[in-house]
Amino acid sequence: MRDVTPPSPARDVATSNGRRTLAEEIAVALTYQGSTHAVMMASPTDLEEFAIGFSLSEGFITKTTDIESLEILPHPHGIEARLWLTAPRAAAMAARRRKMIGPVGCGLCGIDSLDAALRPLPNRSATAFMVSDRALLRAALALRGMQPLQDATRAVHAAAFIAPEGQILCLREDVGRHNALDKLIGALLDAGTDPANGAIMMTSRLSVDMIQKTAMAGTPVLCAVSAPTALAVEQAARAGITLACLAGPEKNRLDVFSCARRIITKAPDED
Incomplete structure (x- = not known):
């Protein structure tokens, strides 16, 4: 975060000259086997988790032990997340390699084919996790008080992992909604938490790329404060994800x- 003093307001504009805290945004290069795969604009926090989560949601790894080494290194123009994968995973990555420059509002920039945009996803229909509507509503209410970066800047998104009873077990923030989700996924993997045993809640709209990341992580329920796109609903249904x-x-x-069967409907006095 950075504190700045805005310039003097234009005449007849109702505003103030007080100091304001702004969110940091920095270029983060993700390199694998010595070659840059993507450059994402992100908040410069929790970058190891970001690299892990990005690697999983892109299908490059399936577990943290697929990563032989991970370094976060300063660069004159940003930060480099340098990863070396095991030989089998490096080969798998080469089969689905894409180059992209991803600004914070776009999660599919630069893919090299239309097929890659709607890649096949694991089906999570068999996942037994269930949660009540009241638990998700409680989590949404609690979420508003657990976003320090958003409180300070009013400029970031959050992704949270929710227990069946509605407790928020883990939360990550970032200027990019995709990055926030990748950081959350990476945090869960790094902690040895099974993403299938909870729900994900986002503070953003739900587009198809968020469905893809959730399906790759194995989380069966995705909830947000904003409506999904039509394509996101279609892809969630195909992947067996409750949206x-x-x-x-x-x-x-x-x-x-x-996949509404995973949502248990309760009256307010049933909790």
């Missing part, structure tokens, strides 16, 4: 778009 969002003027209702 939901907060709805209503007070965000006190849950709309479920796919």
Whole structure:
């Protein structure tokens, strides 16, 4: 975070000259086997977890032991996350290699074929996890008070991992919603937490790339404060993922778009 003093306001504009904390945004290069694969604009925090989560959601690894070494190194123009994978995973990565420059608002920039945009996803229909609508609503309410970077800057997204009872077990923030999700996935893997035993809640809209990352992680429920796209609903249904969002003027209702069997409906007095 960085504190700055805004310039003097234009005449007749109702504003102030007080100091303001801004979110940091920095170029992070992800390199594998000595070659740069992607450059993402991200918040310069939790970058090891970001590299792990990105590697899993891209299908380059399936577990942390697929990474032989991981270094976070300063660079004159940003930061490099340098990874070396085991030989089998390096070969698998080469089969799905893509180069992209990914600004914070786009998660599929620069892919080299249309097929890669809608790649086949693992099907999570058999995952037994279930959660009540009241638990997800409680988690959403708690989420608002657990985002220090957002409170300070009003400019970042959060991704949280939710237990069946609604507790927030892990949360990560970033200027990019995709990065926040990758950081969360990486944090879960690094801690040895099975992503299949909880739900993910996002503070952003749900587009198809968020479905892809969730499916790759193995999490069966994805919920957000904003509505999904039509393609996201279609892909979630195909991948066996329960997709939901907060709805209503007070965000006190849950709309479920796919695999609704995992959401247990409870009255407020049943908790």
